[in-house]
Amino acid sequence: MDQYRKGWALRYLREAKAELEAARKMPYMAPSLVLEAVRKARNAIYYSLGEPAFVEIVVRETAEKALPQMISDPVLKCLVEIEGIVLQLSQLEEVDGERAMKQADTLIQLASDIVETLTEEKIED
DSSP, X not given: OOXXXXXXXXXXXXXXXHHHXXXXXXXXXXHHHHHHHHHHHHHHHHHHHSOHHHHHHHHHHHHHHSOGGGOOOHHHHHHHHHXXXXXXXXXXXXXXXXXXXXXXXXXXXXXXXXXXXXXXXXXXX
16 A cells, blocks of 8 residues: 555545534534544545545445445455445434444544454554
């Protein structure tokens, strides 16, 4: 992984954590902050895997063509499921704040694990 993508992956991850923390402190803004946190966590993963635009295209095309349980590649299946969470949160008018924050927290932790593994960089919480 080159330094450029590594830098962006780490930055998106830091920003995702900050957005989620802000959502906890400002409940009136939580829906938009949680959605932004989830998008940034997804972007951190994409940058750590390769060219984000290419990864996004592969994930979206796969999501359109197959159900998650039909996808045999575990990494691609995980990415499709993440995309589904992002899409679900972006389409909901009324977001269950606590549930959405738990989903975002789980996704950010997953993104941290992936980015840490691929960048070989210890990520502080």
